[in-house]
Amino acid sequence: MRILKTQVVIVGGGAAGCYAALNLHRKGIKTVIVCKGLVGKSGASLFAGNLVLSGRTLGNTEEQARNTAEFLIKYHNQFLIDQEWAKRCGAWIASVYYPELEEAGLYFRRDDGGNMVVSPGKIRSIAANAQGNSGVPFMDLRRKQVIKAGIETIEETVVTALLHNADGSIAGVFGLQVLTGEYVIVLAQATILATGYSDRLHARSTGTREMSADGIAMAWRAGASMVNLEMQWWHTNDVAYPPTWQRMQIYPNPMLGSEKSARMVNSDGEEFFDQQKDDPLAFGPYTVQLKALAKQVHAGKARYTGGYYAGFDHCAPGEVEAFTTYAKVYQQLGMDFPRTLIETAITAHYRQGGIDVDTTTMASSVPGLYIAGGLGGHCNGLIALVTYDGKVVADGVADNLANLREPGLPGEQVEQERERLESLLTGGEGAACAPGELKESVRAVMWEKAGVEKDARSLNEGLEEFARIRREAVPRLRAKTPVRAANYDWLDAIDSLNMIDAAELVVLSSLQREESRGPFMRRDFPETDNESWLTANLLHKAGNGYRFEKRDYNLSMFRPGFARADNLAVPW
Amino acid sequence: MSEILQASGAIDARRLGQAENADSLRARNTRIAIGDPVMIKVRRSDDGRLQEFLTPYTKAMRVLDALNAIALKDAPDLAFRWFCGSKMCGTCAVRMNGREVLACWEAVEPEMTIEPLRNLPVIRDLVVDRTPYERKVASFEPWLTRTVPYPGFPEPLSHRDIKNASKAIDCISCMSCYSACPVIRLGSLTDFAGPAPLVQLGQTALDPRQDQRQVARALSHSGIFNCVSCYKCEEVCPAHIPIVSGVIEPLKAKVVKLVPQMARHPLAFRAVVARRGRIDPGELILRVQGLRVLAVIPRLIRLLLRGKINPLRTLLGFKTSAAGAATRILNKTESSS
Numbered sequence: 001m002r003i004l005k006t007q008v009v010i011v012g013g014g015a016a017g018c019y020a021a022l023n024l025h026r027k028g029i030k031t032v033i034v035c036k037g038l039v040g041k042s043g044a045s046l047f048a049g050n051l052v053l054s055g056r057t058l059g060n061t062e063e064q065a066r067n068t069a070e071f072l073i074k075y076h077n078q079f080l081i082d083q084e085w086a087k088r089c090g091a092w093i094a095s096v097y098y099p100e101l102e103e104a105g106l107y108f109r110r111d112d113g114g115n116m117v118v119s120p121g122k123i124r125s126i127a128a129n130a131q132g133n134s135g136v137p138f139m140d141l142r143r144k145q146v147i148k149a150g151i152e153t154i155e156e157t158v159v160t161a162l163l164h165n166a167d168g169s170i171a172g173v174f175g176l177q178v179l180t181g182e183y184v185i186v187l188a189q190a191t192i193l194a195t196g197y198s199d200r201l202h203a204r205s206t207g208t209r210e211m212s213a214d215g216i217a218m219a220w221r222a223g224a225s226m227v228n229l230e231m232q233w234w235h236t237n238d239v240a241y242p243p244t245w246q247r248m249q250i251y252p253n254p255m256l257g258s259e260k261s262a263r264m265v266n267s268d269g270e271e272f273f274d275q276q277k278d279d280p281l282a283f284g285p286y287t288v289q290l291k292a293l294a295k296q297v298h299a300g301k302a303r304y305t306g307g308y309y310a311g312f313d314h315c316a317p318g319e320v321e322a323f324t325t326y327a328k329v330y331q332q333l334g335m336d337f338p339r340t341l342i343e344t345a346i347t348a349h350y351r352q353g354g355i356d357v358d359t360t361t362m363a364s365s366v367p368g369l370y371i372a373g374g375l376g377g378h379c380n381g382l383i384a385l386v387t388y389d390g391k392v393v394a395d396g397v398a399d400n401l402a403n404l405r406e407p408g409l410p411g412e413q414v415e416q417e418r419e420r421l422e423s424l425l426t427g428g429e430g431a432a433c434a435p436g437e438l439k440e441s442v443r444a445v446m447w448e449k450a451g452v453e454k455d456a457r458s459l460n461e462g463l464e465e466f467a468r469i470r471r472e473a474v475p476r477l478r479a480k481t482p483v484r485a486a487n488y489d490w491l492d493a494i495d496s497l498n499m500i501d502a503a504e505l506v507v508l509s510s511l512q513r514e515e516s517r518g519p520f521m522r523r524d525f526p527e528t529d530n531e532s533w534l535t536a537n538l539l540h541k542a543g544n545g546y547r548f549e550k551r552d553y554n555l556s557m558f559r560p561g562f563a564r565a566d567n568l569a570v571p572w
Numbered sequence: 573m574s575e576i577l578q579a580s581g582a583i584d585a586r587r588l589g590q591a592e593n594a595d596s597l598r599a600r601n602t603r604i605a606i607g608d609p610v611m612i613k614v615r616r617s618d619d620g621r622l623q624e625f626l627t628p629y630t631k632a633m634r635v636l637d638a639l640n641a642i643a644l645k646d647a648p649d650l651a652f653r654w655f656c657g658s659k660m661c662g663t664c665a666v667r668m669n670g671r672e673v674l675a676c677w678e679a680v681e682p683e684m685t686i687e688p689l690r691n692l693p694v695i696r697d698l699v700v701d702r703t704p705y706e707r708k709v710a711s712f713e714p715w716l717t718r719t720v721p722y723p724g725f726p727e728p729l730s731h732r733d734i735k736n737a738s739k740a741i742d743c744i745s746c747m748s749c750y751s752a753c754p755v756i757r758l759g760s761l762t763d764f765a766g767p768a769p770l771v772q773l774g775q776t777a778l779d780p781r782q783d784q785r786q787v788a789r790a791l792s793h794s795g796i797f798n799c800v801s802c803y804k805c806e807e808v809c810p811a812h813i814p815i816v817s818g819v820i821e822p823l824k825a826k827v828v829k830l831v832p833q834m835a836r837h838p839l840a841f842r843a844v845v846a847r848r849g850r851i852d853p854g855e856l857i858l859r860v861q862g863l864r865v866l867a868v869i870p871r872l873i874r875l876l877l878r879g880k881i882n883p884l885r886t887l888l889g890f891k892t893s894a895a896g897a898a899t900r901i902l903n904k905t906e907s908s909s
């Protein structure tokens with residue numbers, strides 16, 4: 001068992017975790033990154049398609065700057081966001097974010113004349129190298145900045161538990177190095193969780209293989225409070241097949257260098273969504289699209305699992321291929337591009353909510369535990385926003401480091417965790433329950449009982465299903481073979497327990513919010529209710545149980561402007 | 573000749589073969605009926621044998637879908653690495669029927685053998701150790717170092733000037749090319765860094781903003797002239813990067829400028845052709861080896877007996893009728909490069 005001591009340990013190697021590490025390093029604070037995948041190559045950050053211009057960047061007008069703020073608050077967060085935080089974040093993105101990336105070498109796409117290629121319209125965006133693929137060079141740059149800085153990284157290592165000091169503060173993390181099967185402990189004064197926002201909790205999810213809500217589950221067990229876990233976003237435009245491409249999106253937002261964007265048609269061939277016509281302000285029109293699709297589903301002209309189509313048959317091929325990677329899906333399937341549309345389906349995308357944080361420091365409710373990125377419940381986790389989190393958390397930790405205690409090695413907790421993991425490899429009673437199957441059954445419950453549209457009955461049935469899984473399957477859970485090296489079956493067993501914990505919290509939070517809001521649709525409460533629910537839905541741990549609490553938001557810039565309305569009739 | 577050039581005026585040479593490729597992609601996605609069996613033989617590392625599995629074909633099935641299906645049903649202990657499942661993370665490359673593919677991207681074959689990448693240590697089953705590759709990349713200092721202060725966002729930069737680097741930026745470091753490279757296969761016989769690390773180097777080395785001293789440092793231990801331009805790397809690259817023509821060749825040109833002592837052989841080759849209109853092996857050996865030829869006289873005799881060298885021609889400075897044209901063309905490319 002390897003034991004390291006550092007000042008700060010960061011769990012996660014995406015946009016938030018890397019930027020936090022780079023900022024801490026600049027401040028001379030010793031930092032270690034533990035990443036379940038590979039730094040800059042796993043997780044959701046790779047999927048950033050393009051980068052939205054905020055503020056007055058690159059000739060944005062005052063109106064475009066205001067539109068960008070409005071779309072973040074309304075369309076992306078349904079007003080469940082601290083607007084003062086949004087202001088601070090927007091100002092930082094406009095003044096620091098783009099120059100920092102470009103100075104470090106990121107190539108923002110130009111044309112042959114040297115002009116930055118921008119998507120035109122009410123909200124504008126640019127791309128790193130190619131639209132649809134911006135996250136790849138963005139994160140590759142971060143990976144290399146981390147290497148250059150000499151920041152220690154422990155990759156392909158799953159953190160399985162947070163360790164505590166005697167006073168309840170966090171002492172560091174316990175992890176399993178997946179490729180060797182060896183354990184590792186990183187003790188630190190501060191622990192930053194940056195594990196992302198897009199877990200594979202549903203049958204169709206954009207979360208990558210390794211994302212299994214570990215951050216939510218571990219932080220909850222450590223006593224952290226959650227907020228708005230029910231606010232689940234959905235992609236309506238991910239390809240319906242093959243299964244491995246379920247996070248491959250036919251991006252609906254405007255194309256770089258063109259006035260057009262993808263259109264969607266129902267099973268009768270009728271167009272029901274084109275962002276340029278249906279909502280030009282909704283730059284990230286996911287919620288608008290989702291509502292349009294829900295109406296098609298209710299009319300029997302689409303299913304959430306397919307039967308509707310998306311593509312670029314109204315565009316010239318060169319128009320799509322000049323600055324985007326959007327044609328690759330069609331071409332790889334041997335489809336006639338752009339004349340053929342592809343069948344698409346709903347996919348659970350990111351969780352807007354997450355762990356509750358103090359947005360001035362990114363501290364959670366547990367001493368010594370900090371959060372950065374989409375895992376936090378403060379915003380939805382676009383790549384620029386989570387990068388800002390990386391800066392804020394580094395400042396927050398640095399300012400408070402002197403007050404955070406030196407960690408000791410909590411021997412008893414380490415032994416308990418080791419035994420728990422060993423029993424998932426070799427223990428269990430009776431006929432084994434296969435970890436892969438358990439994961440699939442959790443996803444099936446979420447899909448059927450807590451999918452796009454849900455109600456108290458389906459949600460309660462979901463809770464009963466989880467109780468049954470805990471009773472009948474979990475005690476028999478173990479890997480098929482006890483091999484230690486690269487045993488992903490063992491990893492699945494570890495993951496699946498986190499998934500059950502997190503899924504239950506999501507369902508409980510969904511039951512609590514008695515309204516519909518944006519992508520959150522309750523059949524039994526179809527109205528958006530700004531009288532009772534323009535509020536954070538906080539979930540606190542209380543003894544062996546839980547309790548809910550409401551907290552109002554700062555609405556200094558934008559307000560919904562109505563008390564109650566049918567959610568499907570609300571534009572955002 | 574001129575007729576052919578004229579006739580091909582309307583054809584973009586880079587698009588040649590694309591229609592055929594599209595046809596084959598269509599075929600690859602439609603030749604198996606849904607529900608039909610797909611036979612997968614996977615190389616297991618514990619006993620080195622191929623283990624056989626059958627799984628029913630599902631619509632547009634990828635190799636990764638097949639692996640996930642057998643892991644869920646028959647072999648949960650099968651080790652294979654993937655994260656994104658959609659050609660972004662570059663961690664799922666394997667060899668299918670002897671060819672490097674991204675498991676998440678490639679259509680299944682009715683019968684397919686799946687093996688780990690070559691030229692890297694196997695950790696278990698299909699999972700390879702990426703560290704030898706990562707060390708090479710890190711040794712190239714793959715980050716931008718500016719020689720003039722950054723002027724602020726957006727800085728002046730044209731796509732034309734960064735075109736080759738932009739292609740290299742599409743690299744997802746899947747190491748398919750590293751596995752396919754026959755020179756890397758030779759192991760420590762050469763000091764060739766391999767295609768993937770060179771593409772990573774090309775991302776900054778072919779960027780007009782980059783400090784050329786850093787490029788020179790990296791190229792001096794790249795072993796780049798061991799590349800035999802066989803194009804195996806380009807053939808397997810899932811990101812369609814022109815690895816030889818768009819990265820390795822431009823990097824070789826940089827070596828000539830920045831580290832000319834590394835480029836003795838190609839420079840001598842070029843000088844011989846420019847002077848004579850064809851290669852003269854004898855002169856090439858003399859120019860590259862100099863007085864060191866005296867140490868290999870038995871080998872020279874063998875070359876002489878087999879007619880590979882002709883000392884008389886070499887010493888008399890024999891030229892072909894193409895010498896004038898060769899001089900003109902090579903001088904032209906020199907001034908334009």
